[in-house]
Amino acid sequence: LTTDFGTEDWFVGAMKGVILGLAPKATVVDITHDIPAGDIRSGAFALAAACRCFPKGTIHVAVIDPGVGSRRNAIAVRMRNQIFVGPDNGVLSLALAGEEIVAAHRLENEKYFRLPVSRTFHGRDVFAPVAAHLSRGVALARMGPKVGEFVKLGLPAARVTKNGIHGEIIYLDRFGNAFTNITAELLPQAGQPVARVLRKGKRLCRVAEFYQAVSAGQPVAVIGSSGHLEIAVNGGNAASKLRLRIGDAIDLTV
Amino acid sequence: LTTDFGTEDWFVGAMKGVILGLAPKATVVDITHDIPAGDIRSGAFALAAACRCFPKGTIHVAVIDPGVGSRRNAIAVRMRNQIFVGPDNGVLSLALAGEEIVAAHRLENEKYFRLPVSRTFHGRDVFAPVAAHLSRGVALARMGPKVGEFVKLGLPAARVTKNGIHGEIIYLDRFGNAFTNITAELLPQAGQPVARVLRKGKRLCRVAEFYQAVSAGQPVAVIGSSGHLEIAVNGGNAASKLRLRIGDAIDLTV
Amino acid sequence: LTTDFGTEDWFVGAMKGVILGLAPKATVVDITHDIPAGDIRSGAFALAAACRCFPKGTIHVAVIDPGVGSRRNAIAVRMRNQIFVGPDNGVLSLALAGEEIVAAHRLENEKYFRLPVSRTFHGRDVFAPVAAHLSRGVALARMGPKVGEFVKLGLPAARVTKNGIHGEIIYLDRFGNAFTNITAELLPQAGQPVARVLRKGKRLCRVAEFYQAVSAGQPVAVIGSSGHLEIAVNGGNAASKLRLRIGDAIDLTV
Numbered sequence: 214l215t216t217d218f219g220t221e222d223w224f225v226g227a228m229k230g231v232i233l234g235l236a237p238k239a240t241v242v243d244i245t246h247d248i249p250a251g252d253i254r255s256g257a258f259a260l261a262a263a264c265r266c267f268p269k270g271t272i273h274v275a276v277i278d279p280g281v282g283s284r285r286n287a288i289a290v291r292m293r294n295q296i297f298v299g300p301d302n303g304v305l306s307l308a309l310a311g312e313e314i315v316a317a318h319r320l321e322n323e324k325y326f327r328l329p330v331s332r333t334f335h336g337r338d339v340f341a342p343v344a345a346h347l348s349r350g351v352a353l354a355r356m357g358p359k360v361g362e363f364v365k366l367g368l369p370a371a372r373v374t375k376n377g378i379h380g381e382i383i384y385l386d387r388f389g390n391a392f393t394n395i396t397a398e399l400l401p402q403a404g405q406p407v408a409r410v411l412r413k414g415k416r417l418c419r420v421a422e423f424y425q426a427v428s429a430g431q432p433v434a435v436i437g438s439s440g441h442l443e444i445a446v447n448g449g450n451a452a453s454k455l456r457l458r459i460g461d462a463i464d465l466t467v
Numbered sequence: 468l469t470t471d472f473g474t475e476d477w478f479v480g481a482m483k484g485v486i487l488g489l490a491p492k493a494t495v496v497d498i499t500h501d502i503p504a505g506d507i508r509s510g511a512f513a514l515a516a517a518c519r520c521f522p523k524g525t526i527h528v529a530v531i532d533p534g535v536g537s538r539r540n541a542i543a544v545r546m547r548n549q550i551f552v553g554p555d556n557g558v559l560s561l562a563l564a565g566e567e568i569v570a571a572h573r574l575e576n577e578k579y580f581r582l583p584v585s586r587t588f589h590g591r592d593v594f595a596p597v598a599a600h601l602s603r604g605v606a607l608a609r610m611g612p613k614v615g616e617f618v619k620l621g622l623p624a625a626r627v628t629k630n631g632i633h634g635e636i637i638y639l640d641r642f643g644n645a646f647t648n649i650t651a652e653l654l655p656q657a658g659q660p661v662a663r664v665l666r667k668g669k670r671l672c673r674v675a676e677f678y679q680a681v682s683a684g685q686p687v688a689v690i691g692s693s694g695h696l697e698i699a700v701n702g703g704n705a706a707s708k709l710r711l712r713i714g715d716a717i718d719l720t721v
Numbered sequence: 722l723t724t725d726f727g728t729e730d731w732f733v734g735a736m737k738g739v740i741l742g743l744a745p746k747a748t749v750v751d752i753t754h755d756i757p758a759g760d761i762r763s764g765a766f767a768l769a770a771a772c773r774c775f776p777k778g779t780i781h782v783a784v785i786d787p788g789v790g791s792r793r794n795a796i797a798v799r800m801r802n803q804i805f806v807g808p809d810n811g812v813l814s815l816a817l818a819g820e821e822i823v824a825a826h827r828l829e830n831e832k833y834f835r836l837p838v839s840r841t842f843h844g845r846d847v848f849a850p851v852a853a854h855l856s857r858g859v860a861l862a863r864m865g866p867k868v869g870e871f872v873k874l875g876l877p878a879a880r881v882t883k884n885g886i887h888g889e890i891i892y893l894d895r896f897g898n899a900f901t902n903i904t905a906e907l908l909p910q911a912g913q914p915v916a917r918v919l920r921k922g923k924r925l926c927r928v929a930e931f932y933q934a935v936s937a938g939q940p941v942a943v944i945g946s947s948g949h950l951e952i953a954v955n956g957g958n959a960a961s962k963l964r965l966r967i968g969d970a971i972d973l974t975v
Contacts, residue, residue, distance in 0.1 A: 220474070221641040222499060222513060222640045223513040226469075226499060229497075231520050233494060233496065233521070242738065242741065243733075244734030244735075245733075247729040251702065259731040262731050264738075266845060268742035280679065281678075331692035332677040332690075333677065333689060333697070334692030338692070386732075387726075387758075423789070423790030424789075435840060435841060436840075438841050438842030443841070450758075472895075473896075474754070475753060475755040476753060476894045477752050477753055477767040477768070477770050477771035480751060480753060480771045481771045484772075484775035485774050487775070488775065488776035586943060586945075586946075587951075
């Protein structure tokens with residue numbers, strides 16, 4: 214489960230109750246419920262970063278759904294190894310990118326919903342019961358009509374320039390580490406101590422192999438665990454110390 | 468589990484350790500642990516809203532227990548489909564309301580406690596082990612003497628007036644949505660766009676079917692997923708934007 | 722699992738995905754993920770307080786690991802009833818204290834890691850998979866060479882003085898209760914209403930058996946559920962009301 218429901222209220226608990234009522238042997242795992250309310254992009258990034266750690270057969274339910282109750286579609290998408298369930302608003306799209314889609318269907322068959330479906334809580338009434346039924350082997354095709362296209366997030370792409378790589382900050386984690394859209398594949402020289410990181414054109418730090426390569430309190434960029442270049446402060450909070458924000462331009466020069 | 472223990476410390480983990488030591492096959496589900504410290508009313512509301520999503524045979528443990536260590540009773544209550552365990556301070560009472568109570572017993576039999584029982588953590592030493600034993604089939608009657616009466620929360624009731632319905636705000640969720648005590652049953656005209664919502668006598672918004680029925684940033688009232696009239700702001704935080712507080716009078720006029 | 726990863730991001734979810742991929746029948750339990758970032762001492766205290774509530778056979782994974790990626794060791798330690806897995810930086814040491822260590826090994830065998838091992842997320846790539854393999858019966862000795870010594874936290878010890886007991890505050894919980902290093906064993910007179918608690922030499926409160934022994938809003942010290950003398954305010958937040966901080970000297974005089 215990946216949602217923006219938070220853990221202060223009963224919303225996630227209600228989803229789990231519904232799932233376990235239909236699929237008592239399911240193992241329900243939280244990725245996070247603390248995606249900022251309505252922040253489809255952060256939810257999509259978290260889901261994409263986590264989903265490859267989960268085993269074959271996992272059904273991911275992602276509910277960052279500011280359009281709940283309106284006309285947006287609900288979908289379930291089968292990839293080779295996992296199924297993704299959620300609103301068709303882009304929240305699934307980063308997890309789906311780059312792999313072959315086996316089948317995708319709209320969720321329209323009320324037989325697999327919790328009825329009556331509320332207008333404001335499809336996490337409980339649509340996505341949770343559909344995922345539970347899928348986990349018990351109900352065919353994806355029974356959920357509704359096939360869909361060909363679905364909403365993709367227009368995440369900015371990093372690009373190679375004559376001086377290096379130009380990208381931007383796309384996610385801030387709870388430690389204040391800033392994830393950029395510059396990934397390991399773009400960075401054959403990653404780890405070379407001469408690589409410099411610029412933020413808005415001004416020198417920020419160098420690239421190293423781990424946080425402790427610089428003194429405590431100093432900034433550094435590393436290829437983090439998700440394969441993205443992260444800007445960090447050794448033992449500190451880079452986002453607050455360096456005033457980093459999502460969207461800040463980051464340049465890498467060698 | 469529904470508690471005010473938070474997730475910063477080890478308290479919930481300790482409860483789960485105790486439960487799984489006694490009932491290794493139990494599935495333990497968190498409703499929430501972020502009820503404001505000692506806020507019996509919010510805990511009771513969250514439990515009542517969530518419990519109907521859980522399957523037959525669920526044992527709910529609710530520990531919002533500011534009187535722990537004093538003379539308040541601990542109880543377990545069997546309803547037709549579920550069992551509720553917690554202090555007898557009202558935290559169970561909204562979940563118990565409106566359904567037939569099959570049996571209710573005080574928790575006094577130390578055989579089913581974790582000994583020695585601390586003065587400050589009955590969640591770990593009384594409620595968790597009792598729930599674990601109940602889940603394994605120990606009879607409720609073995610926990611202690613039968614009880615007839617228990618503490619009920621005096622939650623304010625909404626009432627029909629000559630102009631509409633008079634109620635109040637009883638819960639604020641993490642999105643800033645304000646739940647009122649006006650429920651769907653009281654509201655035959657719910658969804659009619661002419662229904663107006665007043666806060667302290669001043670016009671606040673209209674009733675609609677879902678959040679997006681109004682422009683982004685505008686207030687709206689909807690019958691939410693728990694069956695209560697909720698005041699929301701489309702894409703925003705109604706509690707902060709409209710300065711809503713628990714106890715604010717809400718009137719509905721058609 | 723006990724970590725400082727927080728629940729805002731996908732880090733804990735990724736660990737669980739890895740564990741369940743290797744050990745699908747494992748029951749994964751959160752102690753807490755909200756240890757302050759890098760606070761080895763609070764993590765060690767939470768783990769030590771919780772671990773004795775867990776059944777025989779439990780494998781504890783504690784990842785408060787500010788030195789991840791540097792040369793610190795990773796270890797797994799078998800006690801009589803449980804196994805502890807984490808970085809060798811002291812985070813396990815309070816849980817290990819006072820019991821016999823059956824075996825301790827460094828984690829060096831990449832066969833039991835998730836490859837390639839990232840530089841920044843050994844929770845996912847080292848500790849989670851090692852714990853999963855151990856839960857399936859892989860011998861501890863296969864993880865790497867035996868270790869004799871490991872890092873112990875220099876937690877201050879309380880001591881008996883001619884006037885009473887001298888200790889200090891070592892942990893603040895989410896309710897604002899201040900845990901001291903004065904434990905029940907040092908306190909034969911605990912619970913005697915004449916015992917006075919001094920903070921930095923000035924009278925703070927008396928010792929009682931439970932919070933409600935004093936009026937609402939008044940400070941009191943009780944032997945809490947972890948066996949430590951806690952300073953609390955009945956119905957309030959002692960840490961903020963009394964401006965208590967970790968390290969504050971606390972004296973007990975009878």
